[in-house]
Structure formats: structure tokens, C-alpha cells
Amino acid sequence: MLTIENSNIWLQGVVQRIIEKMDWVSEKSKDKIPYTTINGVHDDRSVQNPSGTHADGINWWTNGFWGGMMWQMYHVTGQEKYKKYANLTEDKLDAGLQQYYGLHHDVGFMWLPTSVANYKLTQNPQSRKRALHAANLLAGRYNLVGEFIRAWNDLPEEDSRGWAIIDCMFNIPLLYWATEETGDPRFMQIALKHADTVMKTFVRPDGSVHHIVEFDPFYGGVVRTYGGQGYGDGSSWSRGQTWGLYGFMMSYIHTGKEDYLNAAKRIAHYFIANIPENGIIPVDFRQPKEPAYEDSMAAAIAACGLIEISKAVGPHEKEIYLRAAIKLLKVLDEARSDWTKSCDCILVNGSAAYHAKEHHQSIIYGDYFFIEAIFKLKGKDLYLW
Numbered sequence: 001m002l003t004i005e006n007s008n009i010w011l012q013g014v015v016q017r018i019i020e021k022m023d024w025v026s027e028k029s030k031d032k033i034p035y036t037t038i039n040g041v042h043d044d045r046s047v048q049n050p051s052g053t054h055a056d057g058i059n060w061w062t063n064g065f066w067g068g069m070m071w072q073m074y075h076v077t078g079q080e081k082y083k084k085y086a087n088l089t090e091d092k093l094d095a096g097l098q099q100y101y102g103l104h105h106d107v108g109f110m111w112l113p114t115s116v117a118n119y120k121l122t123q124n125p126q127s128r129k130r131a132l133h134a135a136n137l138l139a140g141r142y143n144l145v146g147e148f149i150r151a152w153n154d155l156p157e158e159d160s161r162g163w164a165i166i167d168c169m170f171n172i173p174l175l176y177w178a179t180e181e182t183g184d185p186r187f188m189q190i191a192l193k194h195a196d197t198v199m200k201t202f203v204r205p206d207g208s209v210h211h212i213v214e215f216d217p218f219y220g221g222v223v224r225t226y227g228g229q230g231y232g233d234g235s236s237w238s239r240g241q242t243w244g245l246y247g248f249m250m251s252y253i254h255t256g257k258e259d260y261l262n263a264a265k266r267i268a269h270y271f272i273a274n275i276p277e278n279g280i281i282p283v284d285f286r287q288p289k290e291p292a293y294e295d296s297m298a299a300a301i302a303a304c305g306l307i308e309i310s311k312a313v314g315p316h317e318k319e320i321y322l323r324a325a326i327k328l329l330k331v332l333d334e335a336r337s338d339w340t341k342s343c344d345c346i347l348v349n350g351s352a353a354y355h356a357k358e359h360h361q362s363i364i365y366g367d368y369f370f371i372e373a374i375f376k377l378k379g380k381d382l383y384l385w
Helices: 008-028 065-077 080-092 094-099 107-122 125-139 166-170 173-182 186-201 238-255 258-273 296-312 315-335 364-378
Strands: 163-165 212-215 222-226
Touching (some): 008 080, 065 364, 080 094, 080 107, 094 125, 125 173, 166 186, 173 186, 186 238, 238 296, 296 315
């Protein structure tokens, strides 16, 4: 059995496999912004608009993760090619800022791993400008009476003006950064208000979380909840748990507010208690046994958050979180990774949503968070959030 004490040899092996795979994948996909794979080959969201909407193509919410992978690899290897490829992605994202209409609450996902990372490492003034532009766009989505950041834009089939989602806990670090960078408290004030609202209205007593909460956009107050990308309303979308688990840790890291650490721990305890014996994470912890849909990406994100919690708690607690993270990562490495040249992605069996048409595919943020978690466990990660 792999334990904290004997994990170093395994961990070094995974680090080496990542370095070897990314060496050739980065060359092959350097001119792309990948989302998934088609017959094992990265697609390119910088040129494709699969649904023909403004929010697709260059504005697709995952378009920052490839750049984030390049910066993680640059940080660990020092190879200049990764810096070059990260810059290519960041330059392409300018088209999204110019189009404007396709931008949404996920600008944090897009510009934290690209422009903020670039500015932290190189002090590139253009990257700073891009990131502050994105931060202002995110701040502009704040609803004053409901004290939340609005999710998505107008939807043809739904009135989404009062919607907020758990995923946005990963976007508000862009606002924390903007205050830290400029000294202007407005950005952090909005982030704190949103985080406090999520803590009160999304996190259930048992530590599970809602995906979508609808507020009255004119008067405030919760209207109802939605199952969103999980099995149904009241269920427990596993990746949503990880957005909350790691997301509250991000707010704790930026603010030191103990309530956020406690919220992250409560969600973590729920997540750990629901990890199956085989370590394979379902799309929803409350889904039917069949079909047995799973989401490897949720495991990778959870591992990142669990490792961060282990850094913030005392010695008597930290092993609870580290052991769970190691179990998740070892299963991903041994059972849900493709280390061959037949697939451009590393992780397999990711699922965007329980009711999606497709399941068990490779999606780029699975690779990003797997790489971040492994490097984090090794003590070599670049904290981009």
C-alpha cells in the first residue's frame, strides 16, 4: 500500500512521465488551445466554434489551462519553449477580450493561468493589463442586492439573471490578485461578498454543495437550486464538490479568513467519506449505480485542494488530507492515465456533466490539475490561483 512515507519513488516516476509526455505533446500542440481530443489528437478551440456561439471558440472557458500547463512545465524544467508556447496562447486570447460578447464569469479560469502567471514570473506589463481588464469584467458581474457574481450570460431557454455557480470560487482569485496588485480594495470586497454568499447558500450541512443557486436579481434572496451538471437537484456533483473544496482554500490563502478554511475542510470531509474503495470518482456521488459514469478530473482537482488543506492545518490533521490526495493521484496514474503517444492528453475518463451526450473523454483541465497536483505533492508547483 502506498503511504506518505513511501510515496517518493512513485512520485518521482510520475513527475518524470509528465516531463517526458509534455516534451513531445507541447511541440505537437504548440499552435493550439486544446479542450479535448479527437481520435487521440488535441482539438483547437482557438479556431473552432462547435456550437457557433460567442462563448465558444476563443472564449471557451477552459482556454487558460493549456497556457497554465506550459507555465507549470516552464517552472519545473526551465525550458524556454514552454514560456514561448504559453505566450502564444495568451496572445490568442486577446481576440476574446476584443469580441467581449462571449466573455462570462470564467474569465478567471482564462486569465489567471495565463496573464497572471506570466506577470508573476516575468513582470510582463502587457500581461498585467490583460489580467486587470479581465478582473474589471468579472467585478462588473457582481449583483449588489444578492451579493453574488452572476454566472453565464443570457440563455435562450432560461432566465439566468439571478444564477450563481460553485465553479466561480475559482474565478474570484482574479479579484484578490487585482487588489493585491493595485491596492484598490473594491476587487477583494466583491470577492469576499461572493465567497460569503456561497458559504451561506451553497454549502449544505453535510458538506456537500449545490451546483447552481438562483437568487432574485432585483431584491436578493434564494429562489431555488438546480442540479446543473450533476445528476439532479439535491444530488452531489463530484466536480462541484472540488470547485468548493479547493475554491474555499484559494480564498483562505488570499485572506487568511478561518471561515473559508473551515468551509474547505467541511467539503473535504464529505468528499473523502464518499471516495469509493477503488478510488474511482463518479460524476455524482448520488447518481444511480448504473450507468457507472465517472470523472477523473474531479479526482485531480480534489487532490490539489486536499494538499493545500494539509499545508494549512496542524500535524495531527494533515495526514487525513494527504493520504486521500495520494490515493486519488495513484489511481489516476495507474488506471486513468495514457502515457503513450496514441493520445495527446494524459487523463482519460473525464465527464463534463452527468447528462452530457458524451462521457469518459480526455479534457484539458484534467491534465492541468493532475500536473498541478503532482508538482504540488513534490513541492515544485507554481501556484497560479
